Amino acid sequence: MAQSDTVDRILDAAEELFAERGFSETSLRMITSKAKVNLAAVNYHFGSKNALIHAVFGRFLTPFSATLEKAFDELEVRCDGKPPTLNQTLWVLTESAVRMPQRNEKGISIFMRLLGLAYTQSQGHLRKFLEQEYSEPFSRFMRLLKEATPQLSAVDRYWRIQFMLGATAFTMSSSDALQDILRNKLGVDTTVQEIAARLVPFLAAGMQAQDALLAPRAESKIPVA
Amino acid sequence: MAQSDTVDRILDAAEELFAERGFSETSLRMITSKAKVNLAAVNYHFGSKNALIHAVFGRFLTPFSATLEKAFDELEVRCDGKPPTLNQTLWVLTESAVRMPQRNEKGISIFMRLLGLAYTQSQGHLRKFLEQEYSEPFSRFMRLLKEATPQLSAVDRYWRIQFMLGATAFTMSSSDALQDILRNKLGVDTTVQEIAARLVPFLAAGMQAQDALLAPRAESKIPVA
């Protein structure tokens, strides 16, 4: 069977297990037994566990970043000259994510969960890998955000972007569990698309909130250090 | 020295290392050597590594939840009858966190980072422990949120609360790294207090955003499944 589907089977299993359990909590033996391949296959095809982690990210991040670039291009054409609004920028991002061709029905939530883990689990090697591989679409997104929120100071913008990332990564990364809870509690079904549709207005409103450091109640103000 | 400070030395070291590196990435040998105690001391005093993790959380979560209960009591008195506003509720929460007596200068960020990890690293035993130990202040907070946002549907409120939790847990769990980046990029120093002061308005604005499912641009709308 051509260059053997071993590589893909490993990637599929690794992706799912990493998303479920994190990186250090997932052993090569779990991966290879789920993928039904020999233990040595990972080191043979990828070289090391860390390299496998990089490959898992590369497999979905490379096409995603291409899709995103194109979507940003279209957006800028559509806006000819004028900088896109915050809402437009956020929508383009979430649409690109949601529209990515999925390997299976869990695709989008695995995708999100992995992104969240990449930020959260301070695996030095991963962060370095992502920075040098995907710095371009990332900084382009940042530039668009900057142009869409000229009223914010650089520091305010920086932190609010982190808040957005957090809300997104966290929600999407546990979207399965959260959907289950909601179904049990309120008997409502939700798709990832609907979650995204709820998330974007939340983020946009947060980004455009009034100046951050004007505390709302004098007696409630936190003393500055 | 009384019942020996071994227990506290272990807790101090464990707390710091867990916050820095996560749970599975921190070995008992790292902890005991940092604490300058014998390896066996952990299992002697705590029983197991998992029990040590619970003890680390218990040590700061129990006083925190007491502080929080009192703060909620005061808030409700201050509002006599009327339900507290969203801003008030969020401020009371962050103030209670920020004002907790700190063991050292890193106290608050360790505190936050651990809370973030607790949500993020899906350690089953930890989640179960936290749920059955601290369900009361948690559900009280939820009740206050509900009363503060009567205009939201239950489903909207549910998702927006998840967004808030995500933004908070994520930001706080990597607050050190994020502060470093900001220092290198813009040469600005930030305290955890300031992060909290920026976070609250962001969250409040997001919670009170216009109805979630009115998409902003027709041609950008995500097709409903």
Add this chain to the structure above:
DNA sequence: GTCTGTTTGAAACATACGTTTGAAGCACAT
């Protein structure tokens, strides 16, 4: 001092991990 219960210490235990090895299996060109 001597006994008693608790705490510490060095060493070992069993297990799990990532990685390496070298033989076997396989497809395919010659």
Add this chain to the structure above:
DNA sequence: ATGTGCTTCAAACGTATGTTTCAAACAGAC
């Protein structure tokens, strides 16, 4: 058929982990 290059396989390697063991050290009561 034979040789060649790639892939699979079972087994082992070395190291690190959480936990247990049991003797030594210690503190306080008598």
